[in-house]
Amino acid sequence: MIERLVHWSRVKSPWVLHLNAGGGCNGCDIEILAALMPRFDLERFGVQLKGTPRHADVMICTGAITLQNRDRVLRVYEQVPEPKFGVAAGACARAGCVYRGSYHTLVGIDQLLPVNAYVPGCPFRPAALIDAVVKLLNSVK
Amino acid sequence: MEYKVSLGPQHPALHEAISLRMTLDGEVIRDADLKLGYSHRGIEKLAEERSYIQNIYLTERICGICSHSHTTCFTQGVEQLMELVPARRGLYIRTLIAELERVHSHLLWLGVAGQESGFESFFMYTWRDREVVLDILEWISGNRVHYAMNTFGGVRRDVDELQKKKILDSLGLLKKRTDYYLNLAASEPTFVGRLAGVGKLSRQQAIDLCAVGPTLRASGVPMDVRKDDPYAVYDEIPFEVSTADSCDVLGRAVVRVKELIQSYHIIEYILNNLPAGPFKVKAPRKVKPNEVYSRYEAPRGENVHYIRSNGSEKPERLKVRAPTLANYPATIAMLKNGFIADIPLIFAAIDPCICCAERLVQLDDVRGGGRVLRFSELRAMANERAKKIDYTKKDIAWPF
Numbered sequence: 001m002i003e004r005l006v007h008w009s010r011v012k013s014p015w016v017l018h019l020n021a022g023g024g025c026n027g028c029d030i031e032i033l034a035a036l037m038p039r040f041d042l043e044r045f046g047v048q049l050k051g052t053p054r055h056a057d058v059m060i061c062t063g064a065i066t067l068q069n070r071d072r073v074l075r076v077y078e079q080v081p082e083p084k085f086g087v088a089a090g091a092c093a094r095a096g097c098v099y100r101g102s103y104h105t106l107v108g109i110d111q112l113l114p115v116n117a118y119v120p121g122c123p124f125r126p127a128a129l130i131d132a133v134v135k136l137l138n139s140v141k
Numbered sequence: 142m143e144y145k146v147s148l149g150p151q152h153p154a155l156h157e158a159i160s161l162r163m164t165l166d167g168e169v170i171r172d173a174d175l176k177l178g179y180s181h182r183g184i185e186k187l188a189e190e191r192s193y194i195q196n197i198y199l200t201e202r203i204c205g206i207c208s209h210s211h212t213t214c215f216t217q218g219v220e221q222l223m224e225l226v227p228a229r230r231g232l233y234i235r236t237l238i239a240e241l242e243r244v245h246s247h248l249l250w251l252g253v254a255g256q257e258s259g260f261e262s263f264f265m266y267t268w269r270d271r272e273v274v275l276d277i278l279e280w281i282s283g284n285r286v287h288y289a290m291n292t293f294g295g296v297r298r299d300v301d302e303l304q305k306k307k308i309l310d311s312l313g314l315l316k317k318r319t320d321y322y323l324n325l326a327a328s329e330p331t332f333v334g335r336l337a338g339v340g341k342l343s344r345q346q347a348i349d350l351c352a353v354g355p356t357l358r359a360s361g362v363p364m365d366v367r368k369d370d371p372y373a374v375y376d377e378i379p380f381e382v383s384t385a386d387s388c389d390v391l392g393r394a395v396v397r398v399k400e401l402i403q404s405y406h407i408i409e410y411i412l413n414n415l416p417a418g419p420f421k422v423k424a425p426r427k428v429k430p431n432e433v434y435s436r437y438e439a440p441r442g443e444n445v446h447y448i449r450s451n452g453s454e455k456p457e458r459l460k461v462r463a464p465t466l467a468n469y470p471a472t473i474a475m476l477k478n479g480f481i482a483d484i485p486l487i488f489a490a491i492d493p494c495i496c497c498a499e500r501l502v503q504l505d506d507v508r509g510g511g512r513v514l515r516f517s518e519l520r521a522m523a524n525e526r527a528k529k530i531d532y533t534k535k536d537i538a539w540p541f
Contacts, residue, residue: 018156019151020156020157020158020180021158022157022158022179022180022181022182022496023180023181023182023496024180024205024496025202025203025204025205025208025496026156026157026204026205026206026494026495026496027202027204027205027206027208027286027287028205029156029157029205030205030206030249030286031285031286033156033268034268034271034272034275037265037268037269037272038265038268038269039269039272051152051153052153063180063496064182066158066179066180066181066182068178068179068181069150069158069179069180072150072151072158072179076151097202098187098198098199098202099182099183099184099187099202101187101190101527102182102183102184102186102187103183103186103522103523103526104181104182104183105182105183122202122287123205123285123286123287125285
């Protein structure tokens, strides 16, 4: 009974942590914020942006991971309680985008963390993020 | 008693990775230090491996908010190196995009200022209006954030009559909203009370610490590259440099709202006086050996690119000085003797774009203490790493 309730609340109201992995251009961060604003309003699906990883269910990661930020990203990911879902948002988080071949970035978030959903685009449109969240929640159901 | 508090690199008040270390005396900040390098991506090194035309796409991705600033700065520098005179219509369209970008950046900043001062509905209002500007940019360029408009010799897409009409229609709405914000910023007592007197930076301090952009202009110094050293077509366009004398966060908000209104006038002027003719001319592939220093007034302040060419189709050196980097020393001065609760507000007031400013060649060696790496050493390190890449393995590195 309790388990069903927890599962229901998890699907109906996923709390999101937005993490900038460092090596991005912050265009994706702005689009994530735009997705939460009145026009796209991601909050109507119960999605809420949280400041701390300890409250989050889903971690949306943008940007390629820089070497200096690598351990910190891992530490933040470990603080998210189980079950947790990773979303690689934007071309940098998926495969490095223009920063591929740089001496200070990793090629994609999935080299470091398990990823459940990828959002393509440089940067993606807010609608693409909403699509990713809906698909992720459907797979959790 | 003094104690130390560190903020970041992962913190809800900062949307990007940066670390602030502060020495506090009670609630008063006595000293502050910034640690950078979390977003360093090695853009300058990457630029040396790409041709000039590819570098437009790379410089666009230095920053997601002022992407057009960096490409324009780079493009006009390379045009000087090529001794190429760009098409006049192209320059007008370039300026149009630049001003639209300034509008979206300032609206974004106003929202962030509202959020940091606890005025959430203001945040929602400005971000709703910002979507109008993003729609205009999407009509013209096909994308909301990275417009990819610039190319050597002009721009890549034209503006037609229908788009012109649509933009002018949308501008009417934006003007009405901005008047409302100006009214609000000047008369809403809670908003004024929160911003006034916070983050003081005197006129002399602003000049001494080399602040740029709205931070400098809010301290009463009318400095704007568009007026002082006009590039593109700014010498033909009538506009005023907006300043404020209050030297605090409220002044910075007022300067930005005034600049919004000036930008609307500039956009109207450009659309009504758009010259006929081609919007781009053909550019040569190779560039003669030379060096150039290109200046541009980005929404956050003066943006500088230094480009050195060596006769090939790739630049020998690209140096980027983003406006946020120039504003860091002033931020430290503003934080000192302020309250801990004002940190997000003061820090947001320079409109920090952290990934813009990450141009470091200094690395800390854990074993041998701190040391500075020469550029040649860094290049040798990068070459060493490139040699180790196994190109037969899929997905490891970009095949240059």
